Amino acid sequence: MDIIKTENLTKKFNGFIAVDNISFKVKKGEIFGFLGPNGAGKTTTIKMLTTLLHPTKGKADVAGFNVEKDKDSVRQHIGIVFQEPALDTELTGKENLDFHARMYALGKEKRKNRIKEVLRLVDLEEKQDNLVKFYSGGMKRRLEIARGLMHYPTVLFLDEPTLGLDSQTRQAIWAYIKKMNKEEETTIFLTTHYMDEADNLCDRVGIIDKGRILVINSTENLKNSIGNDVITLSSSNNEKLLEKLKSEPWIKNTKKYDSNLSLGVEKGEEKIPIIIEIAQGLNEKIKSISVRKPTLDDVFLSYTGRNIRENETVSPFKEAMKMYRRRR
């Protein structure tokens, strides 16, 4: 069964296309990730799927309900952890959960038990009676995840679940996400611009850039499409070398970025001497060369032609949003 299904979903802000005709499906029980740089349209997509924004065009069903026609049913079946914390810091952790449960119409007994359950899931039992303003960033995130699970959602949306957290906390959050996916069988839709996060968590990944989905596949298949190994090298004349290498049948794909070439190959360590020989034949020097297993970084690079990090400075979408808000 498809928990999320979109057809040509589109969102424009004053002529700026934030999300451009995206169509995808998320199956029951899977962890599906949207991977892309800031401003790619990830959050806008989540906001449309969670009924906070009206799609300009196209259609989307979540948990079997249309996000425009049947808002309340959609809302009843989803949990959300927003990119920015959305907790009431003047309330205790437990009060935050209790208020949430009341808004989702959980009965008194159920409320009590469920609060215990979700607090145990994220290890916050000891802090439940402290005001949230005294929580650390990681604790807040965990509380939000717990809150998102309170009402037994069919699908939980996580918008950049580990943004701004230290690496230890990130690992812990990943473990919680995996745990709830397994124990509660909650379908999870997450967005991230961290490759390792998508790699670590997701069953399937959609790569999104400039509002469009470039590819959707399992992380395994995506990495395999690159080749078993990736060789990264830099030489005295990358263009010339690339020209020559392109004609070699054992190279699955090539990509040039910054001052590097990256090549997808089989049995990478055996190919290094061959590449060095070819370079010497051209009278070019190899400055550096390395071989490693492919990551989603390489996948992103091969689909967009750039590294995900390059996009992090300015996000065109957020700029456009600011303009849009200022104008109102």
Place this chain on the structure above:
Amino acid sequence: MFKRTEFQAIYVMWLRHMKHFVRSKSRIAATFIQPLFFLAILGTGLRGANIVGMTGDYMTFIAPGIVAMSILFSSMFTGVAVLWDKQFGFLQEVLVAPISRFSIILGRTLGGATTALLQGFIILTIAIGLGVRPTSIPGFLLTLVFMIVIAFAAVGFGLAVASKMEDFQGFQIIMNLIILPLFFLSTAFFPIATNENIPEIVVYLSYANPLFYMVDGIRGALTGINNAINPLINLVIVVIICLFMMGIGSYLFSKSEV
């Protein structure tokens, strides 16, 4: 159509407001102390003063104005507090819950009205302790009705303002440029229509001021002197203002995006 969830939602919004209020000691202190200063210092200081157009004692004159002021400010703050929720992201959590926006507004308004009334009530008690004599029991009850209606109107106004603003700077400007002049034109501190030193244009302006009917209404109901209009007529006008404000506030809030 009105599901049980909606009552829960209203209750949650109300309870949340109460918890916030009780936990914010500085806010409790500020909301009580400011009107108290007006009453105890301005009221007693000018007690013997003879102000043109005023009948009787200044404490009796100013008490209804201070009651109205404290309710207005406190309720308006409740409405504007939506801005906090917007900035701290909590509004999103409320807006994606399967509850109607009407319940969110109603719960918040009831919360704001509760604290405002509590506050107004305490000030009323202090005023009575300082020698202000209510005219009659029905008059006193009518005063309470005024207090409730004023609280709702002010929450509505605050909501409208908060829905249109992105941060708190705008709120300061509105307070200083709109609310303060309206207060001076409301007869809260000095009589206007019966004061021959005041130019006619100001008198007309005061009649165009919604706050005037609130202050004048409470004055008529509570003390029965110095009011320009029959309190029951005032009540009708204030109820209309209240409905209008609540309508605008709810409309703008329901249209606001996060």
